[in-house]
Amino acid sequence: MTPMYVLLLLKGAVVSLKVCTLGIILGCVLGFFISLMRISKMKILNMLSLIYIELFRDSPLLIQLFLFYYGLPIFFNLQVSAQVVVTIVITLNSSAYIAEIFKSAIGGIMKGQWEASYSLGLSHLKSLRYVILPQAFRIAIPPLISEFVGKLKASSLGSVVGFVEITRLAAMIRSITYSAFDVLGVTAAIYFVMCYGLSRLGSYLEKRLEIKDVNK
Amino acid sequence: MYILQFGQVLKYNYMLLSGLWVTLELSILTMFFSLILGIIIAISRISKNKLLSAFASGYIEFFRNVPLLIIIYIVFYVDIGINFTPFVAGVIALTLNSAAFEAEIIRGGLKAIAKEQIDSAQSLGLSKFQMYRFIIIPYVMRIVWTALGNQAVDIVLGSSVVSVITCMELTYFGMNIAVNKARAIEIFIILLIIYLSLSLSVSLILRIIKRIFLKPSELE
Numbered sequence: 001m002t003p004m005y006v007l008l009l010l011k012g013a014v015v016s017l018k019v020c021t022l023g024i025i026l027g028c029v030l031g032f033f034i035s036l037m038r039i040s041k042m043k044i045l046n047m048l049s050l051i052y053i054e055l056f057r058d059s060p061l062l063i064q065l066f067l068f069y070y071g072l073p074i075f076f077n078l079q080v081s082a083q084v085v086v087t088i089v090i091t092l093n094s095s096a097y098i099a100e101i102f103k104s105a106i107g108g109i110m111k112g113q114w115e116a117s118y119s120l121g122l123s124h125l126k127s128l129r130y131v132i133l134p135q136a137f138r139i140a141i142p143p144l145i146s147e148f149v150g151k152l153k154a155s156s157l158g159s160v161v162g163f164v165e166i167t168r169l170a171a172m173i174r175s176i177t178y179s180a181f182d183v184l185g186v187t188a189a190i191y192f193v194m195c196y197g198l199s200r201l202g203s204y205l206e207k208r209l210e211i212k213d214v215n216k
Numbered sequence: 217m218y219i220l221q222f223g224q225v226l227k228y229n230y231m232l233l234s235g236l237w238v239t240l241e242l243s244i245l246t247m248f249f250s251l252i253l254g255i256i257i258a259i260s261r262i263s264k265n266k267l268l269s270a271f272a273s274g275y276i277e278f279f280r281n282v283p284l285l286i287i288i289y290i291v292f293y294v295d296i297g298i299n300f301t302p303f304v305a306g307v308i309a310l311t312l313n314s315a316a317f318e319a320e321i322i323r324g325g326l327k328a329i330a331k332e333q334i335d336s337a338q339s340l341g342l343s344k345f346q347m348y349r350f351i352i353i354p355y356v357m358r359i360v361w362t363a364l365g366n367q368a369v370d371i372v373l374g375s376s377v378v379s380v381i382t383c384m385e386l387t388y389f390g391m392n393i394a395v396n397k398a399r400a401i402e403i404f405i406i407l408l409i410i411y412l413s414l415s416l417s418v419s420l421i422l423r424i425i426k427r428i429f430l431k432p433s434e435l436e
Contacts, residue, residue, distance in 0.1 A: 054412075054416075055412070058369065058373075058411070058412050058415040058416060059373065059408050059411045059412050059415070060373040060374075060376035060377075060387070060411055061373075062376045062377060062379070062387060063376060063387065063390075063404055063407050063408050063411060064408075066390070066391070066394070066400070066404045066407075067401070067404045067405070067408060070394065070400035070401050070404065071401050071404075074218045074401055075218060075401075149281070153281075153282070153283035153284070154283070156283040156284075156285040156286060157285060157377065159285070160285075160380055167283070167285060167286065170286075170289075171289070174289075174293065180289075180290075180293035180294045180295065181294045181295070184286060184289050184290045184293065184294060185290075187286055188282045188286050188287075188290065191281065191282050191283055191286060192277075192278060192281045192282055195280075195281035195282070196277060196281045199280075199281065
């Protein structure tokens with residue numbers, strides 16, 4: 001385990017972080033629309049969003065990766081790199097979780113807030129846009145961070161479909177150097193520092209962003 | 217235009233069945249062992265012994281913040297003098313990982329018991345055993361049941377990762393059939409359906425058990 005290998009692993013960690021950041025940002029956009037479907041009063045939208053959420057949450061991420069890895073070239077004639085496959089799967093998979101996060105954040109806003117904004121003459125959409133969502137986003141930030149941590153860990157599965165990130169590099173270095181303990185130990189340490197740091201940030205923000213009194 | 221041909225793949229149903237069996241074995245063994253380990257760690261975590269509590273919280277933080285895949289690699293590849301078969305390594309890695317999450321759930325449940333409940337149990341003259349049997353355990357079980365159920369589903373889904381160290385479970389056979397026979401999409405659609413039905417049945421069974429055995433009481 002030379003410093004060069006450690007540097008290589010760190011570079012891999014940056015790749016993982018980048019892909020997850022992009023995936024989570026896109027997942028937030030998609031998840032937002034799915035959560036709106038989820039809370040809509042139209043039965044059909046409700047059902048569709050529920051099926052989407054359950055489909056992604058109740059099947060292994062590894063299988064989802066394989067499906068898109070083999071499926072994109074066959075069905076859509078798209079020759080994409082493993083990195084794109086991993087980004088797409090993280091986006092879709094996280095959007096299912098994020099939809100539930102947004103849904104419960106919106107549900108956590110007290111009914112009186114809706115009534116108050118209606119009585120101020122705001123329409124349903126305007127109440128959502130100016131009163132409910134700003135508060136809901138605030139509540140949603142800590143669980144969004146833990147979703148990011150979850151996906152950062154899950155992105156290690158990208159190595160199985162050939163995406164070169166930290167875990168893939170670790171597996172390669174391990175097979176070159178035969179020093180499993182050092183390589184995997186350093187890899188685990190890098191993941192730990194990233195994920196633990198983010199989790200701490202999440203619980204700090206949870207305390208900071210808590211809306212007191214209004215929704216009790 | 218690609219035409220799905222499931223017939224080609226269903227020829228290998230004997231492989232899928234044996235893989236399904238191994239997946240079930242992995243999941244059930246992991247659920248069992250991780251629950252025991254999780255309870256031990258949760259109790260250590262809230263213990264007054266500083267050293268024990270620090271160890272438990274270190275355990276929880278480590279295994280919650282390192283990917284399952286890395287844990288699996290460490291258990292399988294790091295040489296500690298014993299060579300685990302892929303299946304045993306899989307059960308160990310899944311158990312270590314899952315126990316950390318379950319310990320946090322159980323700790324939350326234990327913390328939720330109000331001191332008044334223990335006081336009133338004692339003032340009713342219940343022995344320590346009776347107190348655990350009739351007050352604490354049923355109450356904690358009801359609180360943690362749903363969260364532990366989600367964790368059980370996670371175990372089933374996580375067991376697919378063990379395929380990377382050639383443990384011959386469902387995903388492993390899926391990957392092999394896909395590579396050799398080129399009907400990759402069909403295979404993974406079938407696997408998706410199998411895993412979906414597995415995780416939905418796990419949550420259904422757990423919900424039925426909750427309805428029958430863990431009746432709500434006026435305490436909540």
